[in-house]
Amino acid sequence: MNRLFCTVAKNVANNNSTSRITLPRLAIFDLDHTVWPFGIDGFQYTPPYFYHEGQLIDVHGKEIRHFPDFPRIFELLQEKGIQIAVASRTKYPTGAYRLIDLFDWHKYINYYHIYPGEKIKHFERINKESGIDFDRMIFFDDEQRNINDVSTLGVDAILVNNETGATEKIVRESLENFAIKRNSSSSS
Ligand SMILES: [Mg+2]
Incomplete structure (x- = not known):
């Protein structure tokens, strides 16, 4: 095979990869102010949390809600075959797990990393546990x-x-x- 042919073949392969759509394999969500509109360890809601007459409330009867587009977002990702993880630095993991139970979200979530510390550690552990490369992950969080x-x-x-x-x-x-980002970087 001569060099010119190799170059042409490489360009054709790159063009093919440019037109291919690549989805992430894993979507990771922060919890506080990303899936629900409060910080669970700020204790704006006093445990225990439970359902009363169809409403999720705290011990004082204050209603607890997640952001409106959940769990539709989780369903959308599942339909696309994208796995789901949560990564939170909350100081009150028990409360976070309790809300996930009560919202009935365990059926969507594959990996849980809910504990204080640097978020980079959460991700290193998610990478180890899932075997999914960082460049196939997408992450949503409200903190810069x-x-x-x-x-x-x-x-x-x-x-x-x-x-x-x-x-x-x-x-x-x-x-x-x-x-778009992944396809353009794989063709350069
Ligand atoms: Mg947050």
């Missing part, structure tokens, strides 16, 4: 410091507004951008 930290690993990290959390629109757009 977490976005900065996790980006250094090569994860596609998306900052969300802490008042609206992750929305279906943001997730859909981020999946599209993920494909």
Whole structure:
């Protein structure tokens, strides 16, 4: 095979990979202000949490809600074959797990990393546990410091507004951008 042919063959292969859409294999969500509009360890809601007449409430009867686009976002990701993880630095992991139980989200979530510390550690453990490379992960969080930290690993990290959390629109757009970014970097 001569050199010219090799070059042409390589370009054809690259063009093919450019037109291919690549989805992440794993989507990771922060919890506080990303999936629900409060910090669980701020104790705005006093445990225990439970359902009363169809409403999830705290011990004082205050209603507890997640952001409106959940669990639709989880369903959308599952339909696309993308696994789901949660990564939270909360100081009250028991409360976070309790809410996930009560929201009935265990059927969506594959990996749980809920404990204080640097988020980079959470991601190193997620990588080990899942076997999924950082460059096939997409991450949603409302704090810029977490976005900065996790980006250094090569994860596609998306900052969300802490008042609206992750929305279906943001997730859909981020999946599209993920494909564009990955396909353009694989052809260069
Ligand atoms: Mg947060």
